[in-house]
Amino acid sequence: MAPRPAGAGGRAQHDGEALRPGDRGEGGSWTAADLRPAVEHALDVFGPDRLMFGSDWPVCLLATSYTRWVAALGELLAPLSDGERSAIWRQTAAGAYGLSLS
Numbered sequence: 860m861a862p863r864p865a866g867a868g869g870r871a872q873h874d875g876e877a878l879r880p881g882d883r884g885e886g887g888s889w890t891a892a893d894l895r896p897a898v899e900h901a902l903d904v905f906g907p908d909r910l911m912f913g914s915d916w917p918v919c920l921l922a923t924s925y926t927r928w929v930a931a932l933g934e935l936l937a938p939l940s941d942g943e944r945s946a947i948w949r950q951t952a953a954g955a956y957g958l959s960l961s
Contacts, residue, residue, distance in 0.1 A: 891931040907943035
């Protein structure tokens with residue numbers, strides 16, 4: 860079983876809560892594989908409909924480039940269905956923030 864990110868379990872018990880996987884890699888030496896346990900755990904606990912993309916920009920620039928963060932998350936989400944990826948990349952955020960995607 861993957862290590863459990865601190866604090867995620869409590870939030871997962873509330874239907875109105877969503878988790879945004881933020882920067883889990885500190886410093887420049889991380890890889891997508893280093894992030895995999897946290898992303899897989901978040902998917903197991905929350906499901907794709909309760910996760911949303913996040914970069915913590917500009918703070919993420921202390922550990923990585925925006926391009927690298929998006930590429931790493933894209934690699935980790937590649938096995939998901941188109942609908943599941945859409946939920947994480949845009950649908951969940953649109954719902955949470957009351958945004959129209961038209």
